[in-house]
Amino acid sequence: MPEHALEAVGLHRAYGDVRAVDDVSFALPEGGSLGIVGESGSGKTTTARIVVGLEQADAGHVLVRGRARGGRRRGRAQRLARAREVQMEFQDPYLSLDPRTSVEGVLRETLRLHFPGTDHDRRISELLDQVGLGTRAADALPRQLSGGQRQRVAIARALAVQPAVLVLDEAVAALDVSVQAQILNLLADIREETRIGYLFITHDLGVVRCVTDDVIVMRQGRIVEAGPTAEVLAAPQHPYTRLLLESAPHPGWDPEAIAAARRAL
Ligand SMILES: Nc1ncnc2c1ncn2[C@@H]1O[C@H](COP(=O)(O)OP(=O)(O)OP(=O)(O)O)[C@@H](O)[C@H]1O
């Protein structure tokens, strides 16, 4: 049986009376892509933060490649190893990029931290290449880059540590639709090349349609529907999923549009 890149089992998290995450379980196969959709406040980000380890679950556990992702780890080496397993992308990478550090510097810092004592020049150009940033961008500072380029830098930084899972929380939401298409294409290519697994959080069902194999629909902390993306979107079983589909911002999103955007690159 193929191992799961990621498994969440019975996650719970409450803030006072609010059950932000209420018995959430899912599995992400190696190299798979799982979408989490749901209205604002449904518990998507809290789930992601638990998976990444930024938040403690009240109950339940998370497995990465079949191994329990324990609570607070002891030593520095263990904490770094844990950080390497699951990486996270946010909507605005600007906030997590040091304004004084160049693109190359960002990658070098990450590589030095996780793989000290080796020469990183080759890996840096490999990573820049992988995310479609030329060597010209290497010396640029974050403010000199476009939103799409910054997202590419953040992706390169995440890939640098060779994670099993990349969690993307509304990672393309702030980008123009054409740039979104480019980044989604890039992510699809990277998944093919690296067999990294994606946990893809988005409001946008069009994005889910393009980049996920399976999807879970969350409402008020609970999973109300789950299944293969094509099936869930074609024939939603839960009224809430139907409502989400009806209120989708741009249902015109389709693989054709993605392919067209790719040809225009
Ligand atoms: N640190 C916190 N303290 C108190 N309540 C919180 C905290 N974080 C989240 N919540 C609450 O938990 C619930 C789930 O929030 P969460 O951010 O996970 O939703 P979300 O699905 O990511 O929403 P959005 O689509 O707006 O990003 C909400 O009711 C939110 O107000």
Ligand SMILES: [Mg+2]
């Ligand atoms: Mg959120």
